[in-house]
Amino acid sequence: SVRAAGLRMGYYYSLLEWYNPLYVRDKTANFTTTLFSDYKAQPELRELVERYKPDIVWADGEWEANDTYWKSREFLAWLYNDSPVREGVVTNDRWGSNLKCVHGGFHTCKDRYNPGVLQPHKWENAMTIDELSWGYRENGRLEEYKSTYDLIVTLVQTVSCGGNILINVGPTKEGMIIPIFQERLLDLGKWLDINGEAIYGSVPWKAQNDSIGTTWYTAKKGTVYAICLN
Template identity: 60%
Template structure:
């Protein structure tokens, strides 16, 4: 799913290859390109709130007894982008400024799910006015950087930024303000293991460029996913989310025919020759591999524990390591 955050006013224009296009034209071109050239679903971000809009400020001064902004600007805009661009996800934001009744969220969502051109495929989040967040929506975002660390009863999303403190580009951010790849792989492992989706934000510069340090993180994530994506994409939470004994080990799973593949995402490479995992229960036919590594991994029943499995850690030359961060062991044919 691709979600486009359109933060430029729709009345502005953008030069592309020497020609000037309006923002609605650019948005339409992006939607067509994504749909025609990829199998990615197209979604749009929309903020109900708009900074310093005089109509909104007047409604606020009137304690929302008037609806000049929501009726005259915010809601008509939402209907327009759904009718014109047909997004299959509507990522609403900026709802904290007023109640759902002021935003007319119920009326819009009823139309969206019953009569809109995307009524059979659209998904929405939970930011539609006071009291909605983490209670009502197709999936929950609850708060920025929401990461509960436990399995949730509803589908949810962890929306976070590579800049720890900002959703936009900050020219003078020091290095320590950016997440490292160790940070990012930990967030991904924790989120996916607990049934969540990931939304990762980078803020472009004023001329639409991605800062080199942010580009580096995105490319590093691509490198990591090329090796370990099997443990992330199309997986579901396992019976255990993280290991009950060894810290920094998170599990995902994937049903294959009559058995389940289990992926142990190990955030720290062990310093000893074995790795003890308490949660998996091996059978005689259990097979263990390391994603990106050609040889199988030896294992044994634990020597000093009554349950679980002990993996023999392979000695791999540094230049032959499958990745630099968060290694994934695939465990097949377990009892559980």
């Protein structure tokens, strides 16, 4: 259904499972054993690729062990050389505690990464509208959610510096998106209806912003766009 709508399909995969007995055994052994990687993570990753043929494999949960434990090199070598998606698949950089912001089709570096300057490697700002959580919170306070203005600023800064943006909202246990998330996303959509020409398909210009940081620039097909946020 995703591809039928003309969209790219990817999946998020958490490498670790804190309470999986195999993972607990490996962690207790200081990751000198690889039971969880061998019998859970690696087979599952390959099955997901072979069955669903994703365009993006977005790994996470890598921070407790390095890429040797996760056997990331072996998986990525297979993914890019022998898998059914080898011609077009894209991956991020969360494949081991030693690899974040070092290796990957695009770098995420850390949650809510927004350097504010042009980067030498393609990158992504994985951020949340809820400033405190990636999931749904019943006790969230209004001031703990990004305002529409702040969301637009984050989008513009990210795109001006050559980044992708991943905007997370946490659904309820029933799978519903709460009104404040709906409002923020709809507001952003309205802004893009008017200003999207400066965002979609754009590339960074020779300067990313003005001297005081309230105007950010993008470029496309010989046109420079100045996006004033003041």
